Amino acid sequence: MKRILVLVVLLFAVAAVAQTQDNKQTPPPKAGASQQMKAPMSNAEVQRHIQSTYDTDPQFSTARLSTEVTDKAVIVSGQVSSVPQRQAAYAVAKKWAGKRKIEARVTSAN
Numbered sequence: 001m002k003r004i005l006v007l008v009v010l011l012f013a014v015a016a017v018a019q020t021q022d023n024k025q026t027p028p029p030k031a032g033a034s035q036q037m038k039a040p041m042s043n044a045e046v047q048r049h050i051q052s053t054y055d056t057d058p059q060f061s062t063a064r065l066s067t068e069v070t071d072k073a074v075i076v077s078g079q080v081s082s083v084p085q086r087q088a089a090y091a092v093a094k095k096w097a098g099k100r101k102i103e104a105r106v107t108s109a110n
Helices: 002-025 043-056 083-097
Strands: 064-069 073-080 101-108
Touching (some): 043 073, 043 083, 073 083, 083 101
């Protein structure tokens, strides 16, 4: 009878340890995880963010840039004073574009 009791206790102990290990491997989803995902920005929001950066960031003070945003592309047009300024303009557009492709129609004075 003692052997059966010891085996039952041992069986429960093994089951408890196994369950604890399973809980450690797959943590439960965080509360509100679905709320953390943001909806994609509208075309107007993307354009506003990009254009605002071009208009207010001192590195673009000598540039004349405009943006057009569609569901599939961000089109940056205008003129910059240097190649690094052109690259920075592209980086700003890319930062806000989401899944849209970037079309750079920007010329450099140098």
